[in-house]
Amino acid sequence: MYEIIRKRELIPGRVTELLIDAPQVARKARPGNFVVLRLSEEGERIPLTIADKDPDQGTVTIVYLVMGKTTALLNTLGVGDTILDFCGPLGKPTHIERLGKVVCLGGGTGVAAMHHIAKGHFEAGNHVIGIIGARSRDLLLFHDELASFCREMLVATDDGSLGHKGFVTEVLRERLERDPEIREVVAVGPVPMMRAAAAVTKPFGVKTVVSLNPIMVDGIGMCGACRVTVDQRIQFACVDGPEFDAHQVDFDELIMRLGAFYPEERQSFDLFCSCHEHR
Amino acid sequence: MNTDKRAKKKKGSKIKPRVAMPMQDPGKRTANFNEVALGYGPEQAAAEALRCLQCKKPTCIQGCPVEVDCKTFIRQVVEGDLEGAFRTINLTNSLPAVCGRVCPQENQCEGVCKLNPTGKPVAIGRLERYVADAFYASTACESLTGGDACPMIDESLKVAAIGSGPSSLTLAGYLASHGIKVTVFEALHELGGVLVYGIPEFRLPKAIVRTEVETLKRMGVEFRLNWVAGKTVSIPELFEQGYKAVFIGVGAGLPRFMNIPGENLIGVYSANEYLTRVNLMRGYKFPDYDTPMPRGRRVAVIGGGNVAMDAARTAMRLGAESVHVVYRRTMGEMPVRREELEHAIEEGVKLEILAQPKAYIGDGKGNLTGLVLQRMVLGDPDESGRRRPHPVEGELIELPVDICVVAVGAGPNPVLTQSTPELRLNSRGYIEADPETGETSMEMVFAGGDIVTGAATVVLAMGAGRRSAKEIARRLGR
Helix, strand or coil, X not given: CEEEEEEEEEECCCEEEEEEECHHHHHHCCCCCEEEEECCCCCCCEEEEEEEEECCCCEEEEXXXXXXXXXXXXXXXXXXXXXXXXXXXXXXXXXXXXXXXXXXXXXXXXXXXXXXXXXXXXXXXXXXXXXXEECCHHHCCXXXXXXXXXXXXXXXXXXXXXXXXXXXXXXXXXHHHHCCCEEEEEEECCHHHHHHHHHHHHHHCCEEEEECCCCCCCCCCCCCCCEEEECCEEEEHHHHCCEEEHHHECHHHHHHHHCCCHHHHHHHHHHHHHHHHCC | CHHHHHHHHHHHHHCCCCCCCCXXXXXXXXXXXXXXXXXXXXXXXXXXXXXXXXXXXXXXXXXXXXXXCHHHHHHHHHCCCHHHHHHHHHHHCXXXXXXXXXXXXXXXXXXXXXXXXXXXXXXXXXHHHHHHHHHHHCCHHHHHHCCCCCCCCEEEEEEEEECCCHHHHXXXXXXXXXXXXXXXXXXXXXXXXXXXXXXXXXCCCHHHHHHHHHHHHHCCCEEECXXXXXXXXXXXXXXXXXXXEEEECCCCEEECCCCCCCCCCECEEEHHHHHHHHHCCCHHHCCCCCCCCCCCCEEEEECCCHHHHHHHHXXXXXXXXXXXXXXXXXXXXXXXXXXXXXXXXXXXXXXXXXXXXXXEEECCCCEEEEEXXXXXXXXXXXXXXXXXXXXXXXXXXXEECCEEEECCCEEECHHXXXXXXXXXXXXXXXECCCCCCCECCCCCEEECCHHHHCCCCHHHHHHHHHHHHHHHHHHCCX
16 A cells, blocks of 8 residues: 655646655656556556656655546545555656757646656756646646756746747747757657657657557556557557657557547546535 | 277276266356356265276376376365365465366376376366365365464575466465465566466456465465566565575566557457456456456457457457457367367357458548458468468458457566566577576576466466475575
8 A cells, every 4th residue: 555645736626746655666766657556446557657756755756637537536535545556667767868958848747747857857967948838827737846957948828828828849849940959859748749749850850759648457568558659560658668759659549549448438437426426 | 009999998988977067057157257167066076086096106196287196185085085185285286276277187187197098087177176165165274374284484585476476376385385485576456467367257266366375375475566576676686685586477478469450450459458457457347347348249359279268258258249269270270278169169159260360440430340361271280280371362351340359379578577687588588497497597586487488378387386496495495
């Protein structure tokens, strides 16, 4: 059992950050790794990217968007409650080396995972340019945390309440146009955003890495549910990834496969919500 | 030869038939996940045990990969000494209730039984199952594990076993009974490895696996869930933590696909995914359980092994209208156990033999709608002695399906081996291990089961676990 040490609602009712007591995971967690968790005997296993860790305190930070039964149930837990299964760190860690200028681009809840990767690049001595976006200023995640180590912090909001009015990918293009020294781009967020980022960076020939989030069951290479096509070959996101060369990923197939259990996910979520209302 | 034949005939006519296994009715069982073979009662077991010739030089013991003393335990069944029979089996086999159910006895103990030439070998597997079930059902297990039967565990002699499948559980049982402390590290949230995620409930009830694990716990074996060796902890770290030896029993487990067009359509699943969703995650109870289960009207399963048949029989139970097992050779070449094949056919599974998948067809929206099959014909035998299938030019068939389960084997899981460069692998990615002891290229690191041999059977993995356990115990002075 893994205890919840701290809970912070980043966007009330939608996005939450949890600090979990899991020393064996914290000790080994690297940027890019994820965990698989399960909440009850009847529960499903879901993957969540590690947003941060503190090996000395033995804690792991996860951030999730409430979008289905498991995340909704997770959101009912508070400090002192426990998570039944918390397995990790899984997946290959981000390849980080000293390169110079690196752009770390995040959208939606993906900013949390990107934060861990950006921190890794910063610790490796890279000049990190953070680009994050949201619908409006108050929905931006990890802005202050990123600003504390990013050499530059660029923001895009749909309503223009902070930074550029528009998409993060527009900020990315503008930044690439005026700076030929950018060596790598890391993009984590909703699949359409990652696909758009890949399209933006391709003409510049800049290496671009995306962190994929397909459906998983075990998370340790056993089932193949998370298979994605990269460079026309089948890869398992859980053991070969989750990070891949953005210019080689078949994003259309990823979007299609993410919808494989949409009706069941809906049914499960609705059932949970209706039960919860009647309490 | 002639005299043999005559002897067989003469002998065969005098030998009583095997006591039949009570079964769930085929018409009823496709509507549930309960066990198909119901097991002997005491009278049936006694009658079957009496058929044993109690040979002076028994062959059955050598026929068993873990050397169960079949002759003795069968005599004990005749004498009504259930606890004694259990002790006899348990001396060399930590998982008797599992083995009695899933071992291919026809190739092992029963295959070398002196009565086998008559076609009526002693039903050793059924008797083993009876002894284990009846013993666990009585409270006698407490008397066995309550004290004097188990030596004191020496906490300073620690051994780590990676994976909680049949090889590790066997190793743990052997070492615990020799006073060695074993910690088993399991990556998933339930213990048993392939016994819980792979083999379906109707063939091996999960409660049986839990009972066997509980017995090991009472013997002092420690289990840790959610520990992924190579990720959560590395092999060198285990030695730093004071473990004197490490056994790797992580299984094969990386599913193979066929690399044909359309393989990533929604509706195409590896057998591992399909079976894991049902068995480990209880997807058949969705939405009471959260993990959804793909339910298809028309299901195809590709492959001719036990896993293929498990998937096909699972699909029947999930309410499929038709289930076709697609295999490129003929029924005779299928590696599946005959008994499982017969059960599948009884339950309504259809065979589409001499057919090789060429492509999957989709509806343009990403959903599977059919399978294109190449008609095959058998030619000359290949190196394995099986006749090699050849395509019949121009003969393509289309099989309409909405679910296809790919059961064409598994490769080595890379998680541990990739993070342990010191571990020498063969060209196919499996761990190189000494055939006698299982020792790998790393000192005091042993490996056994599918991660060494490639996908094989439960009892072969158990045999490997036992061989390594003997060697580890010897080196630790026990």
